[in-house]
Amino acid sequence: MDTSIASSSHFQGKPRETELVLPESHRAEKRIKFRDINSENCRKYIPALLNHPFYKEVIKTELQKLHLEGNEYFNKSQWWRAVERYSQCIQFALPFSLERIPAGAEIKRDILVVSASNRTQALLNQRLWETALLSAEEALKYNPKHVKSLYRKAKAFEGLQDYKKAFLILEEALELSPNNKVIKDTVDHCKALHRQSVTGEYNIAKLLCRPGPTPIFSDYVGPLEIRSTSHAGRGIFLTEDVEAGKILMVSNGLAFGASERDDRGEQYSGLTEEIIFLCNSSKRFLHQVHYLRTSNTDNPRVTGEIPSMDLFIPGNDWCPKTEIEIPSWDEVWGKAVTNSFDAHRTISPLTFGEGKSELAAVNFEEQMGVIGIWGLPSFFNHSCAPNCSTLNIGRAMFVRAAEAMPVGTELTISYVSTEEIDRDVRLKHWNFSCRCRRCLHDRKIRPLIQELLDDLNQLQGKLEETGMFGLEVFEECSRLVARVEDAIRKLPMELSDREKNWVRFAFNRVYFTKLRFASLMSTKERIELLKHLQGAYESVNVSGGGSYLQLGASILKVPHGFLLLTWKSSSGLQFQQGLLGGRGAACFSDLQRKFMHSKLCYHSMTAPREYATSVRDRGRCTGEGQKANSRNITMNTRLLEDILFD
Numbered sequence: 175m176d177t178s179i180a181s182s183s184h185f186q187g188k189p190r191e192t193e194l195v196l197p198e199s200h201r202a203e204k205r206i207k208f209r210d211i212n213s214e215n216c217r218k219y220i221p222a223l224l225n226h227p228f229y230k231e232v233i234k235t236e237l238q239k240l241h242l243e244g245n246e247y248f249n250k251s252q253w254w255r256a257v258e259r260y261s262q263c264i265q266f267a268l269p270f271s272l273e274r275i276p277a278g279a280e281i282k283r284d285i286l287v288v289s290a291s292n293r294t295q296a297l298l299n300q301r302l303w304e305t306a307l308l309s310a311e312e313a314l315k316y317n318p319k320h321v322k323s324l325y326r327k328a329k330a331f332e333g334l335q336d337y338k339k340a341f342l343i344l345e346e347a348l349e350l351s352p353n354n355k356v357i358k359d360t361v362d363h364c365k366a367l368h369r370q371s372v373t374g375e376y377n378i379a380k381l382l383c384r385p386g387p388t389p390i391f392s393d394y395v396g397p398l399e400i401r402s403t404s405h406a407g408r409g410i411f412l413t414e415d416v417e418a419g420k421i422l423m424v425s426n427g428l429a430f431g432a433s434e435r436d437d438r439g440e441q442y443s444g445l446t447e448e449i450i451f452l453c454n455s456s457k458r459f460l461h462q463v464h465y466l467r468t469s470n471t472d473n474p475r476v477t478g479e480i481p482s483m484d485l486f487i488p489g490n491d492w493c494p495k496t497e498i499e500i501p502s503w504d505e506v507w508g509k510a511v512t513n514s515f516d517a518h519r520t521i522s523p524l525t526f527g528e529g530k531s532e533l534a535a536v537n538f539e540e541q542m543g544v545i546g547i548w549g550l551p552s553f554f555n556h557s558c559a560p561n562c563s564t565l566n567i568g569r570a571m572f573v574r575a576a577e578a579m580p581v582g583t584e585l586t587i588s589y590v591s592t593e594e595i596d597r598d599v600r601l602k603h604w605n606f607s608c609r610c611r612r613c614l615h616d617r618k619i620r621p622l623i624q625e626l627l628d629d630l631n632q633l634q635g636k637l638e639e640t641g642m643f644g645l646e647v648f649e650e651c652s653r654l655v656a657r658v659e660d661a662i663r664k665l666p667m668e669l670s671d672r673e674k675n676w677v678r679f680a681f682n683r684v685y686f687t688k689l690r691f692a693s694l695m696s697t698k699e700r701i702e703l704l705k706h707l708q709g710a711y712e713s714v715n716v717s718g719g720g721s722y723l724q725l726g727a728s729i730l731k732v733p734h735g736f737l738l739l740t741w742k743s744s745s746g747l748q749f750q751q752g753l754l755g756g757r758g759a760a761c762f763s764d765l766q767r768k769f770m771h772s773k774l775c776y777h778s779m780t781a782p783r784e785y786a787t788s789v790r791d792r793g794r795c796t797g798e799g800q801k802a803n804s805r806n807i808t809m810n811t812r813l814l815e816d817i818l819f820d
């Protein structure tokens with residue numbers, strides 16, 4: 175008879191053996207054990223019990239106790255215990271609330287609704303969307319007009335990325351509670367997400383320039399398909415021609431874990447547990463995890479099963495019919511190793527103001543960064559000169575075309591920063607040796623420029639030891655830049671512009687250091703240097719923008735319209751790597767265009783020293799420092815907005 179989920183396998187909590195002790199004076203009923211109250215045998219006694227003042231009181235007290243315990247655990251954020259108590263409460267209350275009980279004698283249904291509704295919230299807090307949905311449905315069975323339960327049911331649909339169902343339910347709730355602002359706002363939010371998921375239109379720039387919590391974006395799947403490749407298992411391909419800058423896909427990370435920046439090793443364990451947890455939250459997510467490559471020891475050429483794209487399209491509750499088990503810890507660990515990407519470069523408006531990044535919370539204690547796992551992006555193969563750029567904002571990863579491409583092109587992203595010299599070492603972790611066009615070129619050229627690379631290392635060593643100052647630094651860098659340019663001219667093979675820029679890129683630090691002495695250069699020399707730098711950055715398609723729109727940016731408009739973003743960190747001025755203007759920043763093409771056409775020459779937007787830009791320090795800035803920063807940031811944000819949206 176009991177159709178409640180309290181007794182289903184979702185809620186493993188054992189029915190509690192109540193502490194009810196029947197007194198001697200009630201020998202006749204002593205055979206009723208309250209823990210058996212749901213059994214057929216006991217149910218026949220229920221009307222008698224409820225009509226008996228003593229038992230009625232005992233039952234009420236017990237129910238209240240269970241419910242209050244649930245609340246207590248809820249308030250302490252002990253979600254699973256709260257779920258267990260609310261379920262016990264429902265299980266215990268149900269037989270006393272059945273319609274056949276004489277009117278007036280039954281336990282009020284409120285306790286059932288409220289327990290099921292609170293349990294729904296405890297499940298939502300754990301991102302257990304499908305179970306939360308069942309729980310909300312149970313609450314609504316007891317009272318179909320319970321506004322909170324309708325709201326929570328909608329939140330479960332939102333978690334399952336079914337935004338349309340979410341706002342339709344919310345509109346129902348709004349009819350019952352027309353002035354409820356939270357519901358109104360959530361309707362708007364879900365409608366916006368639905369629109370994004372269908373059209374693929376996101377106003378990133380505008381959202382980023384608003385202080386406040388990280389915006390939430392919906393997933394979106396553009397003209398893509400998964401196919402086998404000849405060299406790297408499965409990959410993602412275009413199903414139509416696209417222009418540069420087009421958003422091809424947006425995907426919210428499935429799970430995140432803290433990581434050391436350079437040594438991820440054991441950090442997978444945290445991520446592994448998160449993924450297993452996620453597998454419990456919805457069948458679709460379970461299937462998405464199922465299709466991920468299992469282990470980094472696989473032969474990369476072997477193609478795995480090809481999932482249907484429907485599995486990734488939001489609002490499409492299609493899911494393979496096959497029943498699959500939650501994968502084992504070892505299997506999930508292997509999937510985490512092969513498919514996780516850094517989320518260090520995640521940007522959030524936190525960089526512009528108050529508010530706490532969800533990912534900053536993952537990055538607890540002394541950890542330096544965050545790694546995450548995304549569903550569809552796990553099928554992108556790597557290139558060190560990729561044709562797509564990625565941008566992470568909060569949980570969402572945006573993938574955009576970095577160049578115009580015809581139908582059928584295999585899309586690639588870079589798993590590591592394209593700026594790294596030792597990409598090979600970092601890529602080892604994915605267990606393949608990169609043979610992209612840039613790596614093949616680098617291997618061919620390296621012996622020819624080895625002497626220059628050795629000199630570069632030596633110079634960098636000296637600069638790091640701060641064994642050089644002022645003019646001496648400028649002269650050393652100028653000399654090396656001139657030698658690199660000379661070498662490029664004299665190389666014994668014909669190089670394309672892009673290939674020349676790959677060579678320059680290997681020395682970009684020196685070019686940047688030279689740029690610091692802009693006032694010592696003629697205009698012609700400065701323009702040439704910037705042109706080379708821009709070309710170098712474009713050639714490797716520096717991905718994202720994560721590092722490039724950080725707090726405290728200074729915008730420097732240089733003579734030929736190229737832009738440099740600089741920022742201050744606790745360790746001093748960091749402007750060498752902040753560059754906005756390359757094709758790599760295609761994500762920001764609109765933003766970039768506006769910058770380019772702005773009349774600004776120079777704007778100082780530096781932040782106070784104590785506000786470091788690293789992920790680690792961002793989470794920690796409190797008190798006066800935070801206030802000072804907020805003022806500064808608000809000012810800077812306005813300035814940015816003026817430039818961007820005038």
Ligand SMILES: C[S@@+](CC[C@H](N)C(=O)[O-])C[C@H]1O[C@@H](n2cnc3c(N)ncnc32)[C@H](O)[C@@H]1O
Pocket residue numbers: 405406407408409466467470473474477478512513551552553554555556557604605606607608609610
């Ligand atoms: C995130 S997965 C990419 C999707 C993968 N190809 C699949 O079939 O599931 C990463 C794995 O793909 C393979 N891979 C990615 N890029 C590659 C490349 N440029 N060359 C060779 N193998 C690559 C490697 O086996 C790597 O561990």
